[in-house]
Amino acid sequence: MAALIEITGLTKRFGTFTAVDGISFHVERGEVLGFLGPNGAGKSTTMRMLAGFITPTDGSARICGFDVQKQGVAARRHLGYLPEGAPTYPDMAVGDFLRFCGRIRGFRGSELTDRVNHALHLTALEEVRLLPIETLSKGFKRRVGLASTLLHDPDVLVLDEPTDGLDPNQKHDVRGLIQSMAATKAIIISTHILEEVDAVCTRAMVIASGRVLADSTPKELAAMHPSGKLDDVFRKLTLQEAA
Amino acid sequence: MSAILTIARRELGGYFATPVAAVFIVIFLALQGALTFNLGQFFERNQADLVPFFNFLPWVLLLLVPALTMRLWAEERRAGTIEFLLTLPVTQTQAVIGKFLAAWAFTAIAIALTFPFVITVNYLGHPDNGTIACGYLGALLLSASFLAIGGAVSASTKNQVVAFVLAVALCFVTVVASTTLVVNFLSTNAPGLSAIVSRISVADRYQDFTHGVIELRDVIYFASLISFFLFLNAVVIDHKRAS
Numbered sequence: 001m002a003a004l005i006e007i008t009g010l011t012k013r014f015g016t017f018t019a020v021d022g023i024s025f026h027v028e029r030g031e032v033l034g035f036l037g038p039n040g041a042g043k044s045t046t047m048r049m050l051a052g053f054i055t056p057t058d059g060s061a062r063i064c065g066f067d068v069q070k071q072g073v074a075a076r077r078h079l080g081y082l083p084e085g086a087p088t089y090p091d092m093a094v095g096d097f098l099r100f101c102g103r104i105r106g107f108r109g110s111e112l113t114d115r116v117n118h119a120l121h122l123t124a125l126e127e128v129r130l131l132p133i134e135t136l137s138k139g140f141k142r143r144v145g146l147a148s149t150l151l152h153d154p155d156v157l158v159l160d161e162p163t164d165g166l167d168p169n170q171k172h173d174v175r176g177l178i179q180s181m182a183a184t185k186a187i188i189i190s191t192h193i194l195e196e197v198d199a200v201c202t203r204a205m206v207i208a209s210g211r212v213l214a215d216s217t218p219k220e221l222a223a224m225h226p227s228g229k230l231d232d233v234f235r236k237l238t239l240q241e242a243a
Numbered sequence: 244m245s246a247i248l249t250i251a252r253r254e255l256g257g258y259f260a261t262p263v264a265a266v267f268i269v270i271f272l273a274l275q276g277a278l279t280f281n282l283g284q285f286f287e288r289n290q291a292d293l294v295p296f297f298n299f300l301p302w303v304l305l306l307l308v309p310a311l312t313m314r315l316w317a318e319e320r321r322a323g324t325i326e327f328l329l330t331l332p333v334t335q336t337q338a339v340i341g342k343f344l345a346a347w348a349f350t351a352i353a354i355a356l357t358f359p360f361v362i363t364v365n366y367l368g369h370p371d372n373g374t375i376a377c378g379y380l381g382a383l384l385l386s387a388s389f390l391a392i393g394g395a396v397s398a399s400t401k402n403q404v405v406a407f408v409l410a411v412a413l414c415f416v417t418v419v420a421s422t423t424l425v426v427n428f429l430s431t432n433a434p435g436l437s438a439i440v441s442r443i444s445v446a447d448r449y450q451d452f453t454h455g456v457i458e459l460r461d462v463i464y465f466a467s468l469i470s471f472f473l474f475l476n477a478v479v480i481d482h483k484r485a486s
Binding site for chain 1 (some may be wrong): 245246249250253257260261322324326329330331332333334404414453481484485486
């Protein structure tokens with residue numbers, strides 16, 4: 001069977017600046033790929049192109065075999081995408097927002113209610129379901145965004161910094177949630193927290209200046225530096241690139 | 244179709260979840276009432292019709308409709324929710340039409356709330372209610388045109404003030420294009436242009452409706468104007484994805 005995520009020669013240029021420079025990789029079911037890289041490395045741009053929000057300058061991306069440009073709606077049906085900062089409509093109540101997401105994805109009646117309840121349960125949001133999103137703390141808002149990506153139980157999850165702004169307990173919960181879903185999905189997460197890569201990812205990819213510098217398991221990656229620490233490997237790889 | 248209606252429903256709910264709905268409707272009714280009764284000399288004319296009402300309506304809509312459309316896309320872009328909306332399994336055409344229908348339905352509610360004028364004029368005399376109904380139909384088409392223009396402008400900027408000012412300016416041009424002042428100016432300075440410019444004016448078409456005349460060419464004119472700006476709206480959004 002083909003990989004759930006197939007990225008081939010994906011390139012994005014903004015004017016003369018190349019944000020993403022011919023990246024190619026596959027992600028199979030059961031893999032959790034961690035995107036690592038300094039700010040401005042091209043992580044978010046790659047994820048945005050995969051989600052169909054930005055049009056690539058060159059190359060292609062496929063989700064479950066559907067080209068995200070040519071068969072965008074079909075591809076996005078199989079995708080749960082959490083944009084950076086987890087934007088949601090602030091004036092909506094949590095429950096209403098999730099019902100909107102469910103309805104857009106074609107769920108109706110009792111199935112819609114069941115799916116919303118299940119997503120609220122997964123992200124521990126039951127107690128705030130009636131509150132407007134704008135009244136919630138940063139961590140809750142992030143979880144509302146996460147709940148909206150889980151509603152339709154997608155094959156592919158693309159999460160841009162899903163644990164940013166969460167407290168240590170919430171981080172732990174979100175990581176547990178990602179791990180529990182890992183076996184049945186292909187997941188890409190981007191993060192600045194290197195310990196997170198150790199904790200949840202089966203594969204780590206270091207990106208800088210729009211190019212892939214390393215792609216292996218977190219263990220192998222850590223072994224690339226004598227100290228055996230991901231921190232040191234990250235610094236070595238990305239500072240080399242900058243120099 | 245169901246995706247369009249789901250988006251429209253959420254948008255319409257958004258107007259009423261914020262003070263936008265109340266402020267818009269109150270100001271619209273107050274302005275329209277003051278202009279009709281005072282400047283329009285509703286009673287002094289001693290005629291049972293709504294001519295002054297329909298004469299002032301374009302000017303009030305010209306000012307207030309852009310206030311409604313300025314946030315349509317600019318707000319989504321500023322808050323980042325556009326990334327959420329456009330990565331749902333919907334096409335951008337569906338998103339454009341959904342937002343437009345919601346804004347149109349909201350304007351229709353505001354216009355429908357002017358019903359006391361109709362009751363008043365019916366109580367005082369025997370107006371031609373067919374003409375009045377025709378005028379309302381014209382008002383709906385006129386507001387749809389302004390909404391489509393304002394929506395396209397809003398898609399091109401993330402600054403709401405820019406979106407408002409540009410939309411007012413564009414709507415203003417379409418209203419005054421056939422006034423004697425503009426026609427005289429153009430026919431002396433640019434004779435070739437005057438005929439074309441007066442043809443694009445919405446004012447003349449709208450006037451036909453307020454006189455109780457529904458002409459096919461007027462309906463086609465409004466339909467083409469609205470479709471053109473909705474199409475432009477979708478093109479602008481698509482263009483922004485690539486840059």
